Amino acid sequence: MQKLTLGNALIYGLILFGGLLMAFPLYFMLVFATQSRETIFSFPPPLVPGSIDQIVSNYNALMKMTDNTFWRVFYNSFYLASMATITTLFFCSLAGFGFAMYDFKGKNALFAVVVATQAIPAALNLIPFYLVMNLIGWINQPRALWFPGMASAFGIFLTRQYIQSAIPRELMDAARVDGSTEFGMFWRIILPLIRPALGTLGLITFIGVWNEFVLQSLIFRSPETRTLQTLIRAISGGTTATNVDYGGLMMGTAITVLPLLIIFIFTSRQLITGLTAGSVKN
Amino acid sequence: MNSQTTIKQEFHFGRFYTRWQRILAPYVFISPFFILFLVFGLFPMLFSIYVSMTSWDAISGLGGMKFVGLDNYRFLFLEDTAFWNSVKQTAYIALISGLPQHLIAIPLAFIIHTGMKKMQAFVTAIYFAPFVTSVAAIAAVFGTLYSERSGVLNWLVLEVFNKIPLLNSIIPDDPIRWLGDRHLVPISISILVIWRYTGWNTVLYLAGLQAISQDLYEAAEVDGASRFERFRYITLPLLRPTMFTAFTFTIIGNMQLFAEPFLLVNTSGGVANSGRTSVMYLWDNAFNNLLFGDAATQTWVLFAIIITLTIINNQIFARLRND
Numbered sequence: 001m002q003k004l005t006l007g008n009a010l011i012y013g014l015i016l017f018g019g020l021l022m023a024f025p026l027y028f029m030l031v032f033a034t035q036s037r038e039t040i041f042s043f044p045p046p047l048v049p050g051s052i053d054q055i056v057s058n059y060n061a062l063m064k065m066t067d068n069t070f071w072r073v074f075y076n077s078f079y080l081a082s083m084a085t086i087t088t089l090f091f092c093s094l095a096g097f098g099f100a101m102y103d104f105k106g107k108n109a110l111f112a113v114v115v116a117t118q119a120i121p122a123a124l125n126l127i128p129f130y131l132v133m134n135l136i137g138w139i140n141q142p143r144a145l146w147f148p149g150m151a152s153a154f155g156i157f158l159t160r161q162y163i164q165s166a167i168p169r170e171l172m173d174a175a176r177v178d179g180s181t182e183f184g185m186f187w188r189i190i191l192p193l194i195r196p197a198l199g200t201l202g203l204i205t206f207i208g209v210w211n212e213f214v215l216q217s218l219i220f221r222s223p224e225t226r227t228l229q230t231l232i233r234a235i236s237g238g239t240t241a242t243n244v245d246y247g248g249l250m251m252g253t254a255i256t257v258l259p260l261l262i263i264f265i266f267t268s269r270q271l272i273t274g275l276t277a278g279s280v281k282n
Numbered sequence: 283m284n285s286q287t288t289i290k291q292e293f294h295f296g297r298f299y300t301r302w303q304r305i306l307a308p309y310v311f312i313s314p315f316f317i318l319f320l321v322f323g324l325f326p327m328l329f330s331i332y333v334s335m336t337s338w339d340a341i342s343g344l345g346g347m348k349f350v351g352l353d354n355y356r357f358l359f360l361e362d363t364a365f366w367n368s369v370k371q372t373a374y375i376a377l378i379s380g381l382p383q384h385l386i387a388i389p390l391a392f393i394i395h396t397g398m399k400k401m402q403a404f405v406t407a408i409y410f411a412p413f414v415t416s417v418a419a420i421a422a423v424f425g426t427l428y429s430e431r432s433g434v435l436n437w438l439v440l441e442v443f444n445k446i447p448l449l450n451s452i453i454p455d456d457p458i459r460w461l462g463d464r465h466l467v468p469i470s471i472s473i474l475v476i477w478r479y480t481g482w483n484t485v486l487y488l489a490g491l492q493a494i495s496q497d498l499y500e501a502a503e504v505d506g507a508s509r510f511e512r513f514r515y516i517t518l519p520l521l522r523p524t525m526f527t528a529f530t531f532t533i534i535g536n537m538q539l540f541a542e543p544f545l546l547v548n549t550s551g552g553v554a555n556s557g558r559t560s561v562m563y564l565w566d567n568a569f570n571n572l573l574f575g576d577a578a579t580q581t582w583v584l585f586a587i588i589i590t591l592t593i594i595n596n597q598i599f600a601r602l603r604n605d
Binding site for chain 1: 315323412427485561
């Protein structure tokens with residue numbers, strides 16, 4: 001048991017203060033989302049959320065700013081993140097299963113390649129990625145962003161770890177005696193058993209794709225295909241714009257950030273464990 | 283007789299199939315990764331080596347490529363001062379946004395790990411939450427907080443901190459130009475970066491701390507070591523491998539910093555290009571000026587710089603290990 005000394009009190013005070021700093025921008029996002037543009041930029045600025053009327057008015061402003069495409073754009077983001085999540089879960093666990101439960105020639109070298117690709121700086125692929133997508137005509141196509149990444153190294157690493165630690169190989173032999181094919185084993189036996197790992201990987205993938213900004217602004221170049229990230233960028237027009245309705249804009253950012261924050265509140269432990277397990281071990 | 287052979291053949295085919303699908307299965311299962319990596323990872327990168335030796339606007343199709351040899355590299359090293367300025371700003375922002383993250387994260391993780399039992403998950407989650415926010419959305423919020431005339435930060439500085447005795451002697455009386463002064467732009471960008479990634483580093487260090495045997499701490503406590511002594515003589519040395527990993531992540535990530543400065547100061551790069559990182563510069567060259575050859579060259583030189591920095595980091599940690 002820690003004694004409550006002056007030093008300890010100071011340390012916990014600092015940690016509390018740091019936590020407030022972390023919450024500070026998120027709190028003001030909510031305040032701004034419920035205040036009018038005039039109030040946001042008055043001096044002193046608003047420190048508490050506004051009225052229900054103002055929320056409705058900001059919501060209407062957001063719809064007007066986006067020509068009523070906001071929920072369409074929200075759907076685009078949802079579709080992209082969902083496609084990425086479903087395909088990642090399937091192809092990563094399939095490969096993770098291959099690496100975890102079989103001995104085959106070249107296995108260690110091939111796995112080393114998988115791990116090594118994670119070390120390639122993402123910026124190195126920026127221009128090449130765009131050029132290839134341009135050549136094959138996938139600009140403005142959502143598949144440009146979920147298809148290439150559906151067998152991610154991170155996901156393979158994570159599922160392999162889990163399968164190795166959670167599933168005995170004897171299970172496979174038993175299934176083979178019962179006449180199961182190799183894929184049948186994966187589909188009927190492994191997938192149901194690795195649900196916790198799938199949950200973690202699914203969460204990480206969905207959040208990552210939902211929030212990803214750089215590649216989305218490379219690929220989605222027309223208003224119809226926009227995602228939330230590129231829409232917010234477009235309607236904020238940079239921080240130098242003076243004619244933007246910030247109440248509406250902040251309403252948009254709140255609707256973008258809040259769903260994930262709420263999911264995070266309920267799953268933070270699982271998410272954090274998964275993220276560190278997949279990153280630190282290599 | 284006839285039916286018997288059919289059965290026999292089927293049986294043989296069945297055994298053949300069972301055997302081969304078992305041998306080939308793992309290769310088939312792991313193949314999607316390798317196919318996708320070859321098509322969307324390796325090939326584009328090799329292609330971009332060739333692009334870096336051409337003059338190309340990409341919109342005229344492959345036919346519009348003009349081979350120029352090493353001209354782009356010559357230009358980059360001898361004449362492109364804007365690129366080297368962007369490297370300088372990137373390294374500067376990488377340092378002032380990277381170092382504080384670790385200086386906060388290491389002791390924070392230590393305190394969370396050793397001194398908090400019930401609150402551990404909650405405190406970790408609060409510090410980690412910024413990591414799951416969208417950078418586009420949060421940059422818009424920061425832009426509003428930074429507002430010069432009427433932002434919350436300047437209100438705090440002018441109306442709150444300035445009213446506190448003693449503190450007011452070091453606080454300026456004029457609004458702080460967070461995004462309007464070339465000395466402040468890198469700092470304002472860094473605040474956003476530190477806010478977003480300190481929690482991520484804390485979590486990395488927490489994972490490293492959990493790998494350190496609890497017995498060591500207990501033995502030290504029996505010997506009467508204070509909390510600071512335990513941190514200094516047990517945690518820090520044993521945390522070195524984690525520090526190496528986390529430093530490497532920060533170097534690689536920060537040298538490619540793009541979204542945060544891009545969203546905060548816009549494509550222009552901010553006052554006197556003080557907020558223009560190398561990736562912003564090559565992005566501008568490719569997508570606004572259609573100089574894909576130059577952009578590819580800049581990408582590869584930046585890659586070489588990142589590799590060099592990680593090697594230096596590696597050497598420093600190797601030397602620490604030997605001491």
